[in-house]
Amino acid sequence: MADVILSVKNLTVKRGSHTIIDNISFDIPKGETFSIIGPNGAGKTTLFKAILGLIKYEGRVEWKEGIKISYVPQRFYIDSDLPITTKEFLKLKTNSSEKINEALESVGLKNSDVHKNGVKKHILNNRLGDLSGGELQRAVIAWSLLGNPDVLLFDEPTAGVDVVGEETIYSLLQKLKETHGMTILLISHELEIVRKYTTTVLCLNKEQVCYGPPSLVLNEKTIDKLFGEEMHYYHHKHKN
C-alpha cells in the first residue's frame, strides 16, 4: 500500500438544508498529482475548504501526521495601488533572503540579470499590484513554497492567466513535483491539462461522478454526465 497522505471518507458538506457536496471518498498517495474537475458550482472549492478544515463537514478527513500544507486560493486580486513590493510580500512569511531566492528560483522568477538593459526593474522591487497575471501567480506560488510544504493545493492555478502562461504554470507544477517530491492537488476546468499532467482525477458534480486515472475514467460518458452537452464544444475545439 502506497504512503497515503490524505484519506477522505464519506465527506458531505451542507449549507442549511442544501447539500453542496455529497458523500465523497478518495485517497491521495504521496507524490501524486490529483485533480478535481467539474462544472461551475459543482462544489470543487468547497471540497478544498473542507479538507483544509476551513468549513464544517460531515465524514472523515485524515491528513498524514506532520504534513505541511500550502494553499493557493482561486482568486487573488491585488489592488494596483496596494503599497507593498513583491519582496515585502514574501518577507511577510520569512525573513530569510536565502529562502526567498530559493523559492523565486523554483518558480522561475529569479533575479535581475534576466531583465536586460535595466528596462524592467527587478520584480522583487515592483509593487505586487504591478505584476502581470502570470508573474503574480508565480509570486503567490513562491509564497506558498516558503513554508517548505509537503502538499500544495491549487484552486484553478491558471484562472486569469493567458494560454502561454497556463502551459508554463502547469509545467512548473510538474517540475516542483519532481524536484521537491511534492504532492499536488488541483482544481481545474481544463480536461486536456488534466489528461496531460495528473495521475488521478476526481470528477465532482455535487457527488462523485468518477475517480481514477484520467486515461481510464475520462471517457465521453463521464464527461457528458459531468458537464452536459456544452462540453462537446470545448472538447472538439481542443482536438483541432
Added chain:
Amino acid sequence: MDVGNIIFLTLTGALVAASSSYVGSIMVLKRMSLVGDALSHVALPGMAIALAFGISPIVGAFVFLSLAVLGIWYLEKNSDTYPEALVGLFFTASLAIGVLITKEVDLLEALFGSIEKISFYEGLATIALSVSVIIVTSLFVKKLMITVISEELAQTSSERISTINLLYYILVAVIVSIGIRFVGTLLTGSLVIVPAVAAKNISKSMKGYFLMSAVFGIVSAVIGIPLSKGLWLPSGPVVVLVSVVIFIITFFYKKLFAR
C-alpha cells in the same frame, strides 16, 4: 498660555497622531476607513455617562468603543455578508443618543475635542498609551498585512486570524479613545484616515507607506497645534485641516509625477 505647555501638548499630539496614523494605515488597506469614522461616534454616549459619574471621559469612551469593536468583530466573523449599513445605523444612532444625553457645556468639547484641557498627567498617560500602541502594532503588522492581501492565505498560514483581528480592533478602540480628547468624536476618524490615504498616494512599498503615514500624522500635529494657538482657534479642526492640505499636495504629486 506658556511656550513650555504648547511644546508639551504638541509632543503629546504628535505621538497620538503617529499612533493613529500607523493603526489607521492598516484600516485604510482593509477598506474600513468609514467604519473607523462611524465607530468614533459610539464614544459619545460613553463619554456622557462617564462625565455624569465623574469618571474620565476617555475611560467611558474606551468602554463603549470596546463594545462596538467586539460587535464588529463578531459580525465579521459570523456572517458572510458584512452588514455595513447596519453598523452605520447603529453608530449614528449612538451619536444621536450621545448628543441628547451630553450636557450642553460638555457637548462642544466632546464633539470637537480640547487639547487645552489635558492635564500634565493625562498627557503622560496619553504618551505612554500612544507609544504602546505603536509597539504592539509593529509586533504583528506582518500578520495583519497577510489578512489585508488575502483572508484565505491568512487562514491557511496557520495563524489565528480571528484573534489577530480582535487584537487589531482593540488597538483601534484605544487610539480612537485617546484621539477624541484631541480632536473630538466628529474628527477623530480623520486623524486615523487622512495621513494614511495621503501616504498611500506616494508610497510604493509597505515600509514607506507606514513611515510616511506616521510622518504625515506627526507633521499635522506639529504644524497644527502651535498654529491653532497662534490664531486662537480650536486645535482639533486645525490639525485635521493641515492633514487634509498634506493629502491634497500628495494627490497632485501623484497626478503629476507618478507613472
